[in-house]
Amino acid sequence: MKRLFKRADFLLIFVFCLLFAAMFLPRVLSSDDLTARIYRDGVEIYSINLTKVASSYTIDLKSTPAGLVEVEKNAIGYLDADCPDKLCVNTGMLTRRGQTAACLPAKTVIILTGGKKSEGAPDVITY
Amino acid sequence: MASEGKRSNRKGLILAGAAIVALAGLFIYDVFFNIPEYTKSDFSMGTVVTQTLTGNDAEKAAGEIFEAFDNIEQKWLSWRLPNANIAKVNEAAGTGFPVADNTVEWLKKTLDVCASSSGALDITIGRITALWDFGGEYERLPKKDEISDMLGKVDYRGVEFTGNTVKIARGQSLDMGAVGKGIACDEALKILRENDIKSAIISVGGSILLYGGKEDFRVGIRDPEGRPTDYMGVLTLKSGCISTSGSYEKTLVRDGGTYHHILDPKTGYSAQSGLTSVTVVCDSGLLTDALSTACFVLGYENSLPLLEKYNAHAVFIADDRSVKVTPGLAGLFEIANNDYTSDSSLTSTGAVQ
Known part of the structure; x- marks a missing residue:
C-alpha cells in the first residue's frame, strides 16, 4: 500500500507550520509589560517599559512650567514641578495600570498601561 | 495512473483544507481575540481626558472624541470663550441669543435637574463662581457684600426659551461647569457606537464613561x-x-x-x-x-x-x-x-x- 504523503510533502507541511507559527506567535506573545506613556500637549513624548528599568533616573519634560519625572523599576511619578499647586507631585508614584498623574498648567500627563491586572484594583478612579 | 491521480488530488485537498483551517483560525483570532487597544491622554475642556478604547477603529474614534470635546467647549458650553453659545447668552443677558439645537437640549435637561432639586443645582450661579474663580488666575475669597449683592440674581427660573433663543435675566450669568464633563461622556458614547468600538473607559476629569466589554x-x-x-x-x-x-x-x-x-x-x-x-x-x-x-x-x-x-x-x-x-x-x-x-x-x- 502506497503512502499518501511522501517525504517532500512532510517538508512542505513543516514549512507551512513554521510560517503559521511565525504569524500566530507574535500575536500571542506580544509584550504586555507595565508601560509608562508620557504626553505633552497631547503628543506621546516617552513610552517607557517600567519592568525593564535597571536603575532609577529622571527626565526633564521640557514643559512650561517645568516638570521633572522620576523613573524607577515598576514606578514613575513627578519628582518636581514649577506649577503653583504641585498637584502632579503630590499624586506620588504610579505603580499600577490605569493610574494617571497630570500637570494641568504644563499640559503633561503620565499614564500607566499594560502590566497585569492587580487583584481587586480598579481600572479607573472617579474623583 | 488513475489511482495515482486520485491520490494526488486527495493529498492536495487535505493540504489545501489544512491551510484554509489554519488561516481561518488566524482570521478568527484577529477578529475576536486580538482586537487592538488604544490609550491616549490629552487636555480638553480644561481638564485631563484619558481614553482606553478597544476596537479596530479605536485610534480614529479617540481622535473624533477629542475633537468633539473641543467643540463642546469652544462652540457651545464655555462661558469664558467669547464665541461659545453660553458666553453669547451671558453677553446678551436681558435680550436673548439664538443657540444651537444641542445647547437647547443640554440647557433644558440641566434646568430640569435645577427644578427637581429646588435649586440645589442652579446654572445661573455664574457671577458668583466667577467671583471665587476656584483654581483660576483670580481665585480669591469674595467679600460678604459682593456675594449678597449677586445672590438675588441666582434663579434658574429666569432662563427663558423662545424657539432656540435663550434669554436670561439681566445680571444673571450661566455656568455649565457642573454638567460639561458629563455632556462630554454622552457625546463620546455616540462616537463609540458609530465606530463599532468593542469596549471603552473614558475619563473626563474624573467623570467616567464605561462602555461594552466582556468583563x-x-x-x-x-x-x-x-x-x-x-x-x-x-x-x-x-x-x-x-x-x-x-x-x-x-x-x-x-x-x-x-x-x-x-x-x-x-x-x-x-x-x-x-x-x-x-x-x-x-x-x-x-x-x-x-x-x-x-x-x-x-x-x-x-x-x-x-x-x-x-x-x-x-x-x-x-x-x-x-x-x-x-x-x-x-x-x-x-x-x-x-x-x-x-x-x-x-x-x-x-x-x-
Whole structure:
C-alpha cells in the first residue's frame, strides 16, 4: 500500500507550520509589560517599559512650567514641578495600570498601561 | 495512473483544507481575540481626558472624541470663550441669543435637574463662581457684600426659551461647569457606537464613561483624604456613567477658613451638607454630573427622592468617613480602605447586601 504523503510533502507541511507559527506567535506573545506613556500637549513624548528599568533616573519634560519625572523599576511619578499647586507631585508614584498623574498648567500627563491586572484594583478612579 | 491521480488530488485537498483551517483560525483570532487597544491622554475642556478604547477603529474614534470635546467647549458650553453659545447668552443677558439645537437640549435637561432639586443645582450661579474663580488666575475669597449683592440674581427660573433663543435675566450669568464633563461622556458614547468600538473607559476629569466589554469594570472612588491615586472603595459595573463631586478637588484656604468649589446657590458659599464626596451612577453623563453636584449640596436624606426620580444611584461619603450606598448599587460596592465605615447596610466583607 502506497503512502499518501511522501517525504517532500512532510517538508512542505513543516514549512507551512513554521510560517503559521511565525504569524500566530507574535500575536500571542506580544509584550504586555507595565508601560509608562508620557504626553505633552497631547503628543506621546516617552513610552517607557517600567519592568525593564535597571536603575532609577529622571527626565526633564521640557514643559512650561517645568516638570521633572522620576523613573524607577515598576514606578514613575513627578519628582518636581514649577506649577503653583504641585498637584502632579503630590499624586506620588504610579505603580499600577490605569493610574494617571497630570500637570494641568504644563499640559503633561503620565499614564500607566499594560502590566497585569492587580487583584481587586480598579481600572479607573472617579474623583 | 488513475489511482495515482486520485491520490494526488486527495493529498492536495487535505493540504489545501489544512491551510484554509489554519488561516481561518488566524482570521478568527484577529477578529475576536486580538482586537487592538488604544490609550491616549490629552487636555480638553480644561481638564485631563484619558481614553482606553478597544476596537479596530479605536485610534480614529479617540481622535473624533477629542475633537468633539473641543467643540463642546469652544462652540457651545464655555462661558469664558467669547464665541461659545453660553458666553453669547451671558453677553446678551436681558435680550436673548439664538443657540444651537444641542445647547437647547443640554440647557433644558440641566434646568430640569435645577427644578427637581429646588435649586440645589442652579446654572445661573455664574457671577458668583466667577467671583471665587476656584483654581483660576483670580481665585480669591469674595467679600460678604459682593456675594449678597449677586445672590438675588441666582434663579434658574429666569432662563427663558423662545424657539432656540435663550434669554436670561439681566445680571444673571450661566455656568455649565457642573454638567460639561458629563455632556462630554454622552457625546463620546455616540462616537463609540458609530465606530463599532468593542469596549471603552473614558475619563473626563474624573467623570467616567464605561462602555461594552466582556468583563465588568472596576471603578475606584477617590479617597477624599488621600492622594489622587488613592481610593476608598470600588464599584463593579458593566457600563454607564459615573460622576463624583468632592470637597477636596479645588480648595481655597483664606483667613483661617477652608472653602471648596461646590457652591450652595442659596448662600453663595461652599456647600455644608456634612459630605466630603458624592458619586452618582446612571445611564446619562449629563445627569450623573448634575446630580452629583445637587446631591452634594442637598445631603444624603434630601437627595434620595431626586436620585429616584432619575433612576440614578449613589455612594455618599460623610465628613466622619461613614459611607452610605443607595439600594440600586446593592452588591456592587465594596470598601477598600478600613478608615471608612459602612452605614448599616454593609456586611463584614464590605459588600453591600
